[in-house]
Amino acid sequence: MKTIKKDLTLTLKDGAHREFRTDDFWRTIPAWKDVSKEEFSDHMWQMKNSIKKVEQVKTVLAELCTEEFYQDMLDGQHKTPMNIRITPYVFALIDWKDPVNDPLRKQFLPIGSQFLPDHPYYEADSLHEDVDSPVPGLTHRYYDKVLFLPTTICPVYCSYCTRSRLIGGSTETVEKETYGVNTARMEAAFEYIRNTPQVEDVVISGGDAFMLTSKQLTYIGESLLNIPHIRRIRFATKGIAIYPQKITSDHEWFNALCGVHQMGKDMGKSVVVHTHFSSPKEITIYSKMAMDRLFAAGIIVRNQAVLQEGVNDSINDMVLLIRQMEYMNVQPYYVYIHDMVPGCEHFRTTIAESVALEKAMRGTTAGFNTPTFVCDAPGGGGKRHIASYEYYDEENGISVWTAPNVKPGEVFFYFDPIRKLSPEAQARWADPMMREKMIADAKAKAGF
Ligand SMILES: *Cc1c(COP(=O)(O)O)cnc(C)c1O
Numbered sequence: 001m002k003t004i005k006k007d008l009t010l011t012l013k014d015g016a017h018r019e020f021r022t023d024d025f026w027r028t029i030p031a032w033k034d035v036s037k038e039e040f041s042d043h044m045w046q047m048k049n050s051i052k053k054v055e056q057v058k059t060v061l062a063e064l065c066t067e068e069f070y071q072d073m074l075d076g077q078h079k080t081p082m083n084i085r086i087t088p089y090v091f092a093l094i095d096w097k098d099p100v101n102d103p104l105r106k107q108f109l110p111i112g113s114q115f116l117p118d119h120p121y122y123e124a125d126s127l128h129e130d131v132d133s134p135v136p137g138l139t140h141r142y143y144d145k146v147l148f149l150p151t152t153i154c155p156v157y158c159s160y161c162t163r164s165r166l167i168g169g170s171t172e173t174v175e176k177e178t179y180g181v182n183t184a185r186m187e188a189a190f191e192y193i194r195n196t197p198q199v200e201d202v203v204i205s206g207g208d209a210f211m212l213t214s215k216q217l218t219y220i221g222e223s224l225l226n227i228p229h230i231r232r233i234r235f236a237t238k239g240i241a242i243y244p245q246k247i248t249s250d251h252e253w254f255n256a257l258c259g260v261h262q263m264g265k266d267m268g269k270s271v272v273v274h275t276h277f278s279s280p281k282e283i284t285i286y287s288k289m290a291m292d293r294l295f296a297a298g299i300i301v302r303n304q305a306v307l308q309e310g311v312n313d314s315i316n317d318m319v320l321l322i323r324q325m326e327y328m329n330v331q332p333y334y335v336y337i338h339d340m341v342p343g344c345e346h347f348r349t350t351i352a353e354s355v356a357l358e359k360a361m362r363g364t365t366a367g368f369n370t371p372t373f374v375c376d377a378p379g380g381g382g383k384r385h386i387a388s389y390e391y392y393d394e395e396n397g398i399s400v401w402t403a404p405n406v407k408p409g410e411v412f413f414y415f416d417p418i419r420k421l422s423p424e425a426q427a428r429w430a431d432p433m434m435r436e437k438m439i440a441d442a443k444a445k446a447g448f
Helices: 043-048 054-064 067-079 088-093 103-108 183-194 214-225 245-249 251-267 285-296 315-327 351-361 423-430 432-445
Strands: 145-148 201-204 232-236 270-275 301-306 330-336 372-377 382-385 391-393 398-401 412-415
Touching: 043 088, 043 245, 054 067, 088 103, 145 183, 183 214, 201 214, 214 232, 214 251, 232 251, 245 251, 245 285, 251 270, 285 301, 315 330, 315 351, 351 372, 372 398, 372 412, 391 432, 398 432, 412 432, 423 432
Parallel strands: 145 201, 201 232, 232 270, 270 301, 301 330, 330 372
Antiparallel strands: 372 382, 391 398, 398 412
8 A cells, every 4th residue: 555645736826925914913912912013023022022931822822722722732841852932923923723733833832742653763863963073063974065053042943853952952851951152162163174175165053043143143154254165154044934023123133144245255255044934824024024135135045944744745835835935035945854853753754745745846936946855864864855765665664765975885764654654564663573674675675
C-alpha cells in the first residue's frame, strides 16, 4: 500500500496574492481591543506585549480561551522542547474560533494533544551541527560556507525549532544553556574564519539576527566583511515574518543593517537577509511595508520555509505563499522537508508527498522564484534536492542519500513519519530487529 494521494489541483482565486490584510485585526483580541494602529505598529509595544507564558494566553484572550484549550496548552508545556514566545502580531493573526487547526497556532503554541511519539531515529542534533563544529557556535560542513550562531534567542519561538537543543530557555523536557551574544565565543569564530581562507560565505543565524543589538549587528558585519576572503554574508531572521514592526519602526537597527549592507557594497561584497515565512496567514500589509523598506534600501531578502502538515502542505497554500512573497520582492529560496528533531512528528510529511507538492508547484510562477525543495540529510549530509535520493522504499518510508562533495563515501537516511505508513509497515517499524533489517535492505538496494 502506498501513502494516500492528496489532491494537488490548484484552485487559487485570481489575484489572491495581491490582497494584503489591512484591517485592525488585533482588536478582536479582548486585551487589545483599544490598541491603536500607532501602538500596534511600534516594535517596542510588540516586544513589551509578547506572550511568554500559557497563563498570559488566557489573560489576553479572556472569554475567547476555552477551558479545554487552556488545559491542552498546559499539557503541551510538559511535552514541548521549546518554551513559548509570541509577538502580538502573530498571536492576533491566529483564528481563535478554531485554534487547534490554525497554522500559526500550530507553529508557535504547542498543545498536548498534538504530540506523537518521536520517531526511533530522532536526534536532538539531527543535522550534526555540533559534530561538524571546529569551534563552539560555528558549523563548517560545506567547502566554502559556514554557519555562525552568535545568539540563542529569538523574538518568537517556533515549537518545531531544528535547534531546540540550544534555542530559547529550558523546558520540562530539555535543559539548555541559553546565552545572548558571547564575545569570547564570537572572537573564536572570527579567528577560525580568518584562518580558513576557503570560506567565502557566512550565514549568521542563531537564534535570530533580530535579537542582535544594532551595535552587535554592526560589529559582526564589519568584522566579517573585513576578512579579505569573505565575499558573502547573510543575516538570518524570522523577524520579517513574525515581527515586521522591527523593520518599519526600529530605525536604529534598520540603519545598522543598511550600514553593513553599504559597507559590503563599497567592498564589492554581498550582504543579504534570509527570512522564514511559512504560511500565507503570516503575511499582511505589515509584511509588505517591511519588505518595501528593505527593497528600497536595495537589500535582497530570500525565504526558507519548512514544509509542515496543516501549515503549508496544500498546493493552494504553498502557491499563495510563494506568489505573495514574490509580490513583496522576497525570493523563495528553499522549502525544507521537516528535520527529524524531537517533538515534531505531527508536522512531518513523507518524501513522496514532498516530491508531489514540488512537482505540482513547479511552473506556477517564475523559475527564479520557485523554491528548491530540500532534505537536510540527518547525520550531516547537508541539503539535498528532495528527489535526489539514491533509493526510496516508499512502502517502509526509508530514503537513502549521499553527498559526494560534502561527505564523500558516507550514506545517509531519512525516514518518513510512521503514522503515514501502511498498518503492515507500521508493525514492522515496531520491531527493532525488523527496523534494522529494513534499513540494511534499503542500503543494499541503493548499492551500498
Ligand atoms: C544551510 C547551511 C549553510 C548554507 O547553505 P546554502 O545551501 O548555501 O543556503 C551553511 N552551513 C550549514 C551548516 C548549513 O546548514
